[in-house]
Amino acid sequence: MNNDRDALIAGLIAMAGFLKTHPQIPTSIAPVTIRAFPTRGSDDDMRAEVDRVAALLGTEIDSHHLPYDHYMTGIGFGPVRYEFIAILAAARARHAADDSYRGCVQIDSTQER
Template sequence: MSNDRDTLIAGLIALAGFLKAHPQVPTSIAPVIIRAFPANGPDDEMRAEVDQVAALLGTEIDPYHLPYDHYMTGIDFGPVRYEFIAILATARARHAAENSYRDCIQTDNTQER
């Protein structure tokens, strides 16, 4: 394959063909989500990229995720969803701050059973 996009598409097609040919293989009705992200950069550039993808998809920006500083759009194909998400600077900073304590806390795993 020539690039990651072609490899992903080929894999999805192969999976669909395999599942179609093998109905005895169980599947789930849980949604399948493909997520893509612009490269980290200035918020206005990342929002512009999401706006461009929304125009290609014919979709709007999802207002539900705006309070979390995730600027995103998406489209559904039955239980399969494609999302394009910009994680804005404040969300990245919040995540980094929350994770800065990760290695400072140790749990006591010596409880009697």
Template sequence: MSLDPDHRTAFITGLRHLATFLETNPDVPVPRFSTTIGYFPERSADAEMCAEIDRIAALCGTKIDSGALAHDHYSTALHFGPVRYEAFAILADARARHDAFSSYHGCVTPDHTAVPTT
């Protein structure tokens, strides 16, 4: 949970300034696709992180994304056109899989084979 009211105020002010800037500078491009603003709860026990996402879902009037559960991700989202606010917890099993996968990083060096040119 974001407890620092100064940070919250600065974040909201920054979003408003960005919107005003983009509105008053129509030649500055915006992303072609959607943009997500994500909130991740502090890492803790899965039940605590899920409770935080449940709390946010209740505040936003949204549901938990059941599709993400298959990947041990617990999330909810609220859309404002192409802009998405998402609250997202990566559960312990997903973190463990990622850590195991990442443990090989830098340990294996592939042979470089020249690709023939035609």
């Protein structure tokens, strides 16, 4: 096992135990999602890694995210979810294009409303 994985699992268990023994501590009703990603490579290599993880999980590829070039699978445990996602080259290119405008558009705050 790698230390990062062990630390994540230990932290999740510790937090769950803490919340269980301290019912006065508020918690969110929002879902908790842990996301993991394959090492960046070719789209085919990343899809193959997601397929491998999907087989380990016993899950399918989530077709709802395919139009956005996110090839992913996941499994839920009530409001807690694990997702394994390959962000394919086309999605990364769109994001880079959108992000290239960051800081270029300025709001005119001198006009009256």
